[in-house]
Amino acid sequence: MSAKPTIGFVGIGSMGWPMAALLQKAGYALQIIDASAERAQAFCKDIGGTVATSNRALAAASDIIITILPTSAIVEAVLNGPDGILAGLRPDAVIVEMSSGVPTITRTLAEQVAAAKGHLVDAPVSGGVPRAKTGELAIMFGGSAALLERVRPVLSCMGTSITPTGDVGSAHAMKALNNLVSAGGFLIGIEALLIGKRFGLDPAAMVDVLNSSTGMNNSTQKKFKQFVLSGQYNAGFGLDLMVKDLSIALGIGKDTNTPTPFAALCRELWAASAAMLGPGQDHTAVAKMSEKLAGTVLSDK
Structure with a gap:
């Protein structure tokens, strides 16, 4: 050998x-x-x-x-x-x-x-x-x-x-596009939780329902309870790095002449969150921006 x-x-x-x-x-x-x-x-x-x-x-x-x-x-x-x-x-x-x-x-x-x-x-x-x-x-x-x-x-x-x-290069393109999908799923999920809480639903119960229903995604499974509802915001991936990856994904869209209206809005929301929260934030802290806009906090911690 x-x-x-x-x-x-x-x-x-x-x-x-x-x-x-x-x-x-x-x-x-x-x-x-x-x-x-x-x-x-x-x-x-x-x-x-x-x-x-x-x-x-x-x-x-x-x-x-x-x-x-x-x-x-x-x-x-x-x-x-x-x-x-x-x-x-x-x-x-x-x-x-x-x-x-x-x-x-x-x-x-x-x-x-x-x-x-x-x-x-x-x-x-x-x-x-x-x-x-x-x-x-x-x-x-x-x-x-x-x-x-x-x-x-x-x-x-x-x-x-x-x-x-x-x-070579194709895997980096795929990674950026994967994170685009992940970022979009995270934000829409947080907005749904905020709507539900303001209506009177329990956010933790909502996550359980989402995870047994068609609304399930990686964020509902592995981020919402663990890092948002817990108030921990420490998943280990920086908010600045997510914005970087979304920018790469949008660059690929531009290079391929692909219309990306939803992706562009997603990237702008993440970038605005990074600017609002400042450096050193975990990417899950983007939920704080949505909470501020709604005037509602998801975590009871």
Whole structure:
């Protein structure tokens, strides 16, 4: 049996930490780097792995490199420059871009990686921090079938569903569109709960009815009671990141000349919420904007 490949993991944030921890548990040697050197050191102390001194050094020591970062611009910065990943990339190495990225930028980066004699695929995830911890993420994959089979054992440590979506960049497009659907479902569900509470219905009972009826969606199942009615607002995915993903989805709509009146309104409502609530908010806190507009609070906490 051949030895497992060494994995370079770039980005030990709220999602990256549990995902990298699963790879460590599965027996992969890890090279770790993060914008916060202290966080990378804490991971290696608590979980395992080796702290890389630079992105270039990480690449030089890795067969497969995973990036999971806030924006495509940050991914681009990590790849380029004298101490970037491309400067140390091993021939035939694979970069697995697991951020929620802009498809057109992802395709440009894939060309740059190919010029450096490597490969880049996009494999964004859905499921949030809870499923990142259990290894039950849904993973979308953009790239060739051969590259998928090469990295499948690694991806399978982090997710139970791996769905090919087409060429590189297609998975990032799918992720943005998935979050558009999720964001729309969240907002309409919150408005329904507010209508119901003002009418005299109990919001918790409403969620139970929705979850046994045709109004059920991911938000009714996994967010409303857990993070809104509880008053916790700590699902682990930032409001600013949701607005970014919705902007990506609207950009794809513009690029394809697709009319998006409902999607555009959805994005504007989320963006207005981010502006109203300020930085550092969880995406579930968008409910506070709807509550303010209605003059009604859903949580009794």
